[in-house]
Amino acid sequence: MPPPAYNLLDEPWIPVHWSPNASLPPTGEPPDRIGLRELLLRSGDITGLAVTSPPAHSALLRILYALTARVTGLDEVGTRDWGSRLQDIWDEGELPKGGIAEYFARYEHRFFLFDPEYGRPWMQDARLAEQCDADKTAGVNKLIVTRASGNNHAWFRADRDARPELPTTSEAVLNLLVWHYYGPSGRCSSREVNGAKSASMTAGPLRTALSYHPEGETLFETLLAGLVRPEATVTPTRDQCPWEWDELPDPDKAPRAPAGPCSRLTACSQHALLLVPQGQDGQLVRDAYITWAYRKGRIPRSDPFLIWQVSQQGNPYPRPADSRRALWRDLDALLLKEPPGTAQPRRPEVFAYAFEVSEDLRVRALGFEQEAQAKDIQFVSGTTPPVLGFAERDSPRTALPVARLRQFGELYGRRLDRAVKQAWAAYVRDAKAKGDTWAAEAAGRYWPRAEAEFWDRFRRLDRSGTVLDAGFDRAGSRAAFLALAVEAYDTVTASVTRTQRGARAVSDARIGLYGGARKKTSGPAKGQDA
Known part of the structure; x- marks a missing residue:
C-alpha cells in the first residue's frame, strides 16, 4: 500500500503567531498551523514562528532563509546591487508572489514528506528502508528529542519503546530538522552500503552551538534580515539545497563542501533519516530510521548565525549554548566588529547585512545545551529589545x-x-x-x-x-x-x-x-x- 502524499507546501505543519492586523478567513479564526506556501505568501501577516523547541525553531529558520533567498532572487549577486534589491523587497512589505509561485511549481514534487511516486521524501533518504535493518529502527521515541528512549531515564513523561505514543506529522518533521542540525555523534543504527556495514555517525553542524538571529516585527522582516550576501562566484545551480539535488549523494564518498549560503544553511547534515507514516491520512508517524549520512569526512562548520571564537589551541569554534548565561552577556560580541576578549570572538556574519535593512531589529538566541557527543541537557532561548541601532558602525x-x-x-x-x-x-x-x-x-x-x-x-x-x-x-x-x-x-x-x-x-x-x-x-x- 503506497504511503500518503503529504506535501509540506500545503499541509498545515508550521505553527505561527498571527499579527493582530492579519486578514481573517471567513471562519473568523486564522489557522494555528500552515504550510510553506502560505507562510511565505503571508509572512507580512505573521509576527513569528510559534515553534516551542528552540533547536527546531533555529533549524526551521535556516530552511526558510534559503527559500526566501530563492524566491526573491537574492541567492546570487546578480547584475544589480544586491543590497539595493534587498532594500526594495523590504520596502514592498511582502515576498514576491511570482517568485514563490515559480519556485514551488518547479520543486513541488520534492516537498512530499512521504514520497509515493518519486522516492525522494523531503530531507530524507528513502534508501534507508533497504540499507538498514527494519527490525532495528530508531523508533519515534528516539526521533522526538524531548522523549526518553531505550534505557534513558524519563523525567517528564514515561514513554515505552514497545508502545510509543505516535507523534503528529508536524511534530515529527520539526524533530527531523533537529536531528539534521543538532544530532549527536557516536553509535547509531547500522547501515549497509556497498557490502560494508557501519554504525557510527558524526555530530550535526549546530550541535552544542547557540545561534543568533536578527528579528523584526513580522516574519517577513525576520526572513529578509537573515539573508547573507553571496560571493560573486555563487550560482543557484551549484549552491543547492538537498531537495534540489538531481541525485542523492553517495554515502561512501566524502560529503560535498557547501558552495554558497543556501547549501551552508540546508545541506550540512551528517545524519540520514527516514520517517514511516501511520495509516493513509499522513497525520501520524509510527517509526523512524536514523543513521549516518557519510561514512567518512566531515562537512566544514561555517554558519553565519554563530559567534565564532578561538580556543587556546588556536582552533575556531562556535560559542556554546549555556542555559545559565543570559543573552545580554553576548551583546557586545553581536554589535562590535572586534569585541574584547581573549577568545577573539567574531560577530555573526549575518549582522553585517541586517544592519543595512533596519535599526529596529531585536536579536533572538536559539540553541541546545548539549555535550559534544550524545548528552542533551537543556533548550536555550532568549530575545533582546531592539538593539541593532547601537551597532558600532551606526553608533x-x-x-x-x-x-x-x-x-x-x-x-x-x-x-x-x-x-x-x-x-x-x-x-x-x-x-x-x-x-x-x-x-x-x-x-x-x-x-x-x-x-x-x-x-x-x-x-x-x-x-x-x-x-x-x-x-x-x-x-x-x-x-x-x-x-x-x-x-x-x-x-x-x-x-x-x-x-x-x-x-x-x-x-x-x-x-x-x-x-x-x-x-x-x-x-x-x-x-x-x-
Missing part, C-alpha cells in the same frame, strides 16, 4: 559603553562566585570544599538583577553621536553592579554569621567582591618614597 560612541557594561556585569558575577565559595571553604575549614550550593543561590540572585541593570543603563545610552561616551556613567555602573553582588553575597551567607567562625569566614571573603586584598610589597613602589 560608534556606544561601542565602548556597551562593552564596559557587559564587562562590569561579568566582573562582579565572577567575584561573587569566588567570594561565596571562599567563604564556604573557610567556614567548613576545608580548602577543597566547592561551595556549589551557595554559588548557585548567589548566581540565582545576582544574574537576573544584573540583567535588568544592564538593560536599564543600555537604554539610557545616547545614540545621537553628540555626547561623549554616549553619556555612559562609568563610576555609577560599576557601583550598581557591585551593590547587586554585595546584596546577593550578604543574603546567601547570612545563615552562618551568627557564629564567630561563620562571621569571620564571611568577613574575610567579602573583600573578594572589591578585588581582594592589595598585595604587600617588600619596599616602596617605584617613584614613591618609603
